[in-house]
Amino acid sequence: xxxxxxxxxxxxxxxxxxxxxxxxxxxxxxxxxxxxxxxxxxxxxxxxxxxxxxxxxxxxxxxxxxxxxxxxxxxxxxxxxxxxxxxxxxxxxxxxxxxxxxxxxxxxxxxxxxxxxxxxxxxxxxxxxxxxxxxxxxxxxxxxxxxxxxxxxxxxxxxxxxxxxxxxxxxxxxxxxxxxxxx
Amino acid sequence: xxxxxxxxxxxxxxxxxxxxxxxxxxxxxxxxxxxxxxxxxxxxxxxxxxxxxxxxxxxxxxxxxxxxxxxxxxxxxxxxxxxxxxxxxxxxxxxxxxxxxxxxxxxxxxxxxxxxxxxxxxxxxxxxxxxxxxxxxxxxxxxxxxxxxxxxxxxxxxxxxxxxxxxxxxxxxxxxxxxxxxxxxxxxxxxxxx
Numbered sequence: 387x388x389x390x391x392x393x394x395x396x397x398x399x400x401x402x403x404x405x406x407x408x409x410x411x412x413x414x415x416x417x418x419x420x421x422x423x424x425x426x427x428x429x430x431x432x433x434x435x436x437x438x439x440x441x442x443x444x445x446x447x448x449x450x451x452x453x454x455x456x457x458x459x460x461x462x463x464x465x466x467x468x469x470x471x472x473x474x475x476x477x478x479x480x481x482x483x484x485x486x487x488x489x490x491x492x493x494x495x496x497x498x499x500x501x502x503x504x505x506x507x508x509x510x511x512x513x514x515x516x517x518x519x520x521x522x523x524x525x526x527x528x529x530x531x532x533x534x535x536x537x538x539x540x541x542x543x544x545x546x547x548x549x550x551x552x553x554x555x556x557x558x559x560x561x562x563x564x565x566x567x568x569x
Numbered sequence: 570x571x572x573x574x575x576x577x578x579x580x581x582x583x584x585x586x587x588x589x590x591x592x593x594x595x596x597x598x599x600x601x602x603x604x605x606x607x608x609x610x611x612x613x614x615x616x617x618x619x620x621x622x623x624x625x626x627x628x629x630x631x632x633x634x635x636x637x638x639x640x641x642x643x644x645x646x647x648x649x650x651x652x653x654x655x656x657x658x659x660x661x662x663x664x665x666x667x668x669x670x671x672x673x674x675x676x677x678x679x680x681x682x683x684x685x686x687x688x689x690x691x692x693x694x695x696x697x698x699x700x701x702x703x704x705x706x707x708x709x710x711x712x713x714x715x716x717x718x719x720x721x722x723x724x725x726x727x728x729x730x731x732x733x734x735x736x737x738x739x740x741x742x743x744x745x746x747x748x749x750x751x752x753x754x755x756x757x758x759x760x761x762x763x
Binding site for chain 1: 647648649650651653654655657658661694724745746747748749
């Protein structure tokens with residue numbers, strides 16, 4: 387099984403999520419929490435998030451019908467949803483939450499309805515994209531995400547250090563040579 | 570875990586070898602020919618780097634994550650997602666964490682007697698009970714041990730919020746979403762000052 391190919395796929399899916407603004411830096415904070423003790427932490431949190439947010443959106447829709455023009459109540463639901471979105475880095479969803487709250491402030495029912503529809507769309511898109519991402523990552527054996535991105539920085543640094551060491555040794559020359567290896 | 574080996578061989582060929590968990594080996598070499606025999610082998614463990622808070626993802630600093638050595642923390646947050654993330658953040662900082670999802674559960678945890686919470690991390694945006702009320706209730710609660718420190722989590726950290734926090738006996742404040750670095754810094758600051 388070509389795991390490197392799967393990891394490339396996963397990396398590409400993840401990059402897409404960030405580039406298209408679905409996820410922001412806070413998602414990386416969550417990823418950093420994943421470790422040997424909780425190897426599926428990210429996926430677990432995401433599952434909780436979609437369960438919660440699905441419920442909140444559904445409650446909000448009921449409230450929109452049951453309590454017309456009750457902008458304070460609608461805003462309270464959205465404040466909670468915005469909090470969840472921001473803690474996992476669901477950036478586009480968070481923006482729609484903020485837009486909904488602005489519409490509440492302006493007491494615009496149409497504006498609120500419009501924002502809610504956009505929010506539901508972003509919710510569905512993010513869910514689908516993250517599901518694809520987890521499907522691919524779970525097929526490849528675990529390797530911390532930081533392995534791929536950040537060791538390159540360390541490598542460059544260390545290569546420079548080695549080049550410098552070599553230069554130094556060349557300057558020192560034969561007289562400064564260290565011990566011979568044991569035969 | 571990844572191991573990085575830098576091997577400077579007898580004829581000054583340089584090998585940088587990265588051995589990763591999945592067994593991949595990556596190497597680079599710079600052939601040089603020199604007479605003297607020098608052997609140098611350095612073993613590195615690739616460090617977990619943390620991003621500088623608020624900066625772009627290209628900037629990193631190698632900073633040790635603070636460890637609070639089993640600090641007993643009570644986390645009060647009504648949102649399941651936030652609570653899961655914050656709980657793990659606290660564990661990552663070496664805290665012993667007990668999480669509850671409401672102000673009521675928070676107070677019953679104190680009344681439970683077995684509690685010896687040194688710090689309460691309290692989300693102010695709960696709906697069941699006002700976060701400030703919870704803070705005041707904690708302050709009023711008489712126990713054998715010192716009253717715990719309280720750090721609040723809020724959507725905004727403007728002056729209004731800060732004022733209310735001070736008046737409610739809250740020792741520290743963090744703006745959400747919370748990062749590992751910010752949480753570590755604020756806990757450290759609050760513990761230092763008390």
